[in-house]
Amino acid sequence: MRALPIACVVACLLPLAAWAGDDDRYVRIPGGTFTTALKYEDARGPAPVAAFAMMKRPVTNAEFLAFVKSKPLWASDRAPSVFAGPGYLDHWAEPRRLASSVQRVQPVTRVSWFAANAYCEAEGARLPRWIEWEYVAAADATRRDARSDPAWRERILGWYARPSSHALPRVGAEPANAYGVQDLHGVVWEWADDYSALLVSGDNRDQGDPDRARFCGAGALSMDDRDNYAVLMRVAMLSSLQGRDVTRNMGFRCVKDAR
Amino acid sequence: MRTMLLPWLAWFALAVPAQAATVPLPADSVYQSGAQLTDAHARRFAWREDRGQARIVTMLYTSCKFVCPMIVDTAMAIEQQLTADERAQLRVTMISLDPARDTPEALANMARERGIDTARWTLARPQPKDVRSIAGLLGVRYRALADGEFNHTTVLVLLDADGRIVARTERVGARPDPAFVAAVKRTLAH
Numbered sequence: 001m002r003a004l005p006i007a008c009v010v011a012c013l014l015p016l017a018a019w020a021g022d023d024d025r026y027v028r029i030p031g032g033t034f035t036t037a038l039k040y041e042d043a044r045g046p047a048p049v050a051a052f053a054m055m056k057r058p059v060t061n062a063e064f065l066a067f068v069k070s071k072p073l074w075a076s077d078r079a080p081s082v083f084a085g086p087g088y089l090d091h092w093a094e095p096r097r098l099a100s101s102v103q104r105v106q107p108v109t110r111v112s113w114f115a116a117n118a119y120c121e122a123e124g125a126r127l128p129r130w131i132e133w134e135y136v137a138a139a140d141a142t143r144r145d146a147r148s149d150p151a152w153r154e155r156i157l158g159w160y161a162r163p164s165s166h167a168l169p170r171v172g173a174e175p176a177n178a179y180g181v182q183d184l185h186g187v188v189w190e191w192a193d194d195y196s197a198l199l200v201s202g203d204n205r206d207q208g209d210p211d212r213a214r215f216c217g218a219g220a221l222s223m224d225d226r227d228n229y230a231v232l233m234r235v236a237m238l239s240s241l242q243g244r245d246v247t248r249n250m251g252f253r254c255v256k257d258a259r
Numbered sequence: 260m261r262t263m264l265l266p267w268l269a270w271f272a273l274a275v276p277a278q279a280a281t282v283p284l285p286a287d288s289v290y291q292s293g294a295q296l297t298d299a300h301a302r303r304f305a306w307r308e309d310r311g312q313a314r315i316v317t318m319l320y321t322s323c324k325f326v327c328p329m330i331v332d333t334a335m336a337i338e339q340q341l342t343a344d345e346r347a348q349l350r351v352t353m354i355s356l357d358p359a360r361d362t363p364e365a366l367a368n369m370a371r372e373r374g375i376d377t378a379r380w381t382l383a384r385p386q387p388k389d390v391r392s393i394a395g396l397l398g399v400r401y402r403a404l405a406d407g408e409f410n411h412t413t414v415l416v417l418l419d420a421d422g423r424i425v426a427r428t429e430r431v432g433a434r435p436d437p438a439f440v441a442a443v444k445r446t447l448a449h
Contacts, residue, residue, distance in 0.1 A: 043405040080291040196394055197402035199410060243395030
C-alpha cells in the first residue's frame with residue numbers, strides 16, 4: 001500500500017524538476033482555475049490561470065546589487081527620478097555597496113515598479129500579474145488553496161499586524177508552500193506587473209461630480225471576500241502607489257511564462 | 260591654414276544645432292522612456308522624439324464609446340481657450356491603451372471622424388509591452404475588461420518641451436479645468 005503513493009509522488013515531481021531545471025531559483029506553477037478574492041463587475045467566478053514559473057523567494061539585496069552593477073543606469077546615483085522616486089535603494093551604504101552582510105540575504109526593498117520590471121526583463125522574466133501572485137499565495141504548506149481555513153488566515157494576519165519598523169527577515173526562512181514557493185506572506189510586500197490595474201472603487205475621489213468621471217466604463221473592483229484581509233491590504237497598497245514610488249517594505253519576485 | 264580652417268568652421272556650424280538637441284534629458288522627463296510609437300500614418304518613432312514642444316498627452320482607445328470621446332472633446336475645449344498663436348505651438352498626443360486593435364488604420368479613422376488635425380495632434384499606439392510603463396509614467400491606471408473594453412482613469416497630462424509633467428487634470432467635458440488651461444498658457448509662454 002505504502003509503495004504506491006511514493007511512486008506517484010516521484011512520478012509527479014520528476015517533470016516539474018525537469019521543467020524548471022535551467023534556473024533553480026524558479027519553480028513551476030501548474031495552471032488551473034482560480035477565484036480571486038477581488039470582485040470585478042465584469043468578470044465573476046473562477047478564471048483560468050496559465051502555467052508559469054515563479055521565483056521561490058523574493059529578490060535579495062545581493063541579487064539586486066549584481067543587477068545594478070551590470071546595468072549602471074539603475075544605480076541610485078544614475079537612475080532617472082521619473083523611474084525611481086525619492087528613497088530608491090537609500091538603505092544601501094552607497095549606490096553600489098550594501099550596508100551590511102545581513103542585507104545580502106534580506107529581500108531588496110525601496111525599489112520602484114520600473115526598477116523591478118527592468119530587473120525581471122534583464123533575466124528574460126517579468127513581474128507576476130496580480131492574479132498569478134494571488135493564485136500562488138493562496139496555498140499553505142499542503143493545500144493549493146487554503147483560503148477558507150480560518151487558522152491559515154489568522155497566521156497570515158499575524159504578520160500584517162507586525163510593525164513595519166521591524167528589521168526584515170532573511171529570505172527563505174519560512175517553510176515552502178504547496179508549490180514550493182516561499183515568503184509570499186510574512187516578509188515583504190511585492191510589486192505586481194499590473195499594479196495599476198487595481199482600481200479600487202474607494203479610490204474614486206470624485207464620485208459626486210458628473211464632470212469628473214474618473215473611470216472609463218464599468219469595472220472598478222471591490223472585495224468579494226471581506227474576510228481575506230491579507231489580500232485586501234495588498235491590493236490597497238498596490239492601488240495607492242505610482243510606478244516610481246518606493247517603500248521600505250515593497251520588494252518583488254519575477255515569473256517566467258511556460259514554454 | 261585657410262584650407263584647414265574652413266572645413267573645421269563648417270563642421271562647427273553644423274555641430275552647434277546638433278549639440279542643442281543632445282542636451283541631456285532632465286531626470287524627471289517621461290522621455291527617459293525608450294518606448295516606440297506608431298502613428299496614424301504608420302510612422303514609427305521613438306516617444307522621446309516628441310521632445311521640443313509643449314504637449315498635452317493622454318491615453319485612450321478608439322473603440323471606447325463613453326469617456327474617451329469626451330477626452331478628445333476636452334482637449335479640443337482646452338484649445339478653444341487658447342489664442343491662435345498658442346494653439347499653433349501646442350501639440351497633443353493620444354496614446355492607445357489597446358495596441359492590438361488600434362492599428363494605424365483605426366487611429367486614422369478616429370482622426371477623420373473627430374476632425375483631428377494630425378499635423379498638430381498625434382494618435383499613436385505603443386508596443387504591447389510598453390503600455391503599462393507609459394501609463395505608469397503618466398499616472399494612468401487601467402485594466403482590460405472581459406468584454407474587450409478598458410477600465411481606465413481619464414487623465415490629461417501637460418508636458419513641457421522637455422517632457423516634464425507640469426500639470427494634470429482628470430476633469431473632462433466641455434468646461435475644462437481653468438487651472439489646467441492656465442498651466443498650458445504659462446508653459447507655452449516660456
